[in-house]
Amino acid sequence: MIRLSHVTKEYPRSGRALDDVSFELRKGEFCFLTGHSGAGKTTVLRLIHMAETPTSGEVRVSGYSSTRIRRKDVAMLRRKIGYVFQDFRLLQDRTAAQNVAFALEVTGARPAVIRAKVAKLLAQVGLASKAQAYPSELSGGEQQRVAIARALAHDPLVLLADEATGNLDERATWGIFELFRSINSAGTAVLFATHDLDLVRKSVGARVIELDHGQIVYDSATVTV
Template sequence: MIQFFDVSKVYANGTVALNRVSFQVAKGEFVFLVGPSGSGKSTVLRLITREEKPTEGKVLINGRNTVRLSRREIPHLRRKIGVVFQDFRLLPKLTVAQNVAFALEVCELPRREIKRRVASTLELVGLADKAGVYPHELSGGEQQRVSIARAVVNNPIVLLADEPTGNLDPEHSWEIVRLLETINLRGTTVLMATHNDAIVNALQRRVIAMAEGCVVRDELRGSYSNEAQNSI
């Protein structure tokens, strides 16, 4: 599903963001990507969505080498990948339903199909009764659920969650993670970059830990840090 083979990323100013990173994420996995700020997590996510290209190595998504994709093929790749951000990134002048529908309108789907998918996805995230309200009328947790709905309404094969609980209190953070687990159980691969050690330690999912552009730990039932692992 997601494959990194000896991937390095060096920016024009000489900054080494990734240094020979290799890992694979299989279809249907739920994986935490952890590490301090500047460790390379965001670069990994941008390489998956083909916002950037590796300096060396190969990134394969669903068997396709992203470097070899043409300009016309890149949008098709991105339609297979849902992305959730820390700051929600909702369109303030659109309602909840319109925000979710926007992801389908760019695909030029029939309006009836868009309406059907939006309704079922809002039901999935528990916001069926909020379809007509605007983002500013929602709590932070509700806004993040709209963001997740927008990310999955097109039935992506992969969902990337970049610090999805970073702006939320513990209660709403757990609601979001449980929702991501539900989406994962429906068959979507989930890769979640996070600093939330409590959630990572509690769930005991696979953990890929990064530091200074390298993968320093990859554990099937991992924790946020080695110290937490040793205390379990």
């Protein structure tokens, strides 16, 4: 579903961020992406989101190729990808429900359809009772749940999480992580970039890809025992 083949990414001033990175994420798979600061995690996610293009190599996502995709197809592709950030990025002047609805309004869906979908999404992330709250009235963990509900609005094939628990305490981190796991059990693939090795260690059996200076130094899927 997602395949990076010999991807190298160079930025004009900072040089090589990724160096010959190849891996595949299958439909419904859960995978951690770890590595020190600057290792290239966010760059991998941005390439999958086609917010960046590789300097060489190819990124394929759900039938689209980074070498051929047209600008107008990028918007279509992004509906298949949910993106969750460390800092939530909610609209502060909109309620939880309005934040989620906003993602659906761009598709031109009817208001009644949007209302029903928003209610379902907020219930799915355990936030039905806070639908009318503004972000400033929500805890960090609750704000992240809203951001996850928003990311799920288009029933994406994959959720990309970039340090999605980076601003949360241990308890909230675990709650959000469990939410990602339950979303994954329902069939959505998850690529979860994190510094939090504690989280990785506790998740026995999950796939782990480790980046170091832009190269994959470990991929549990290719380790044979």
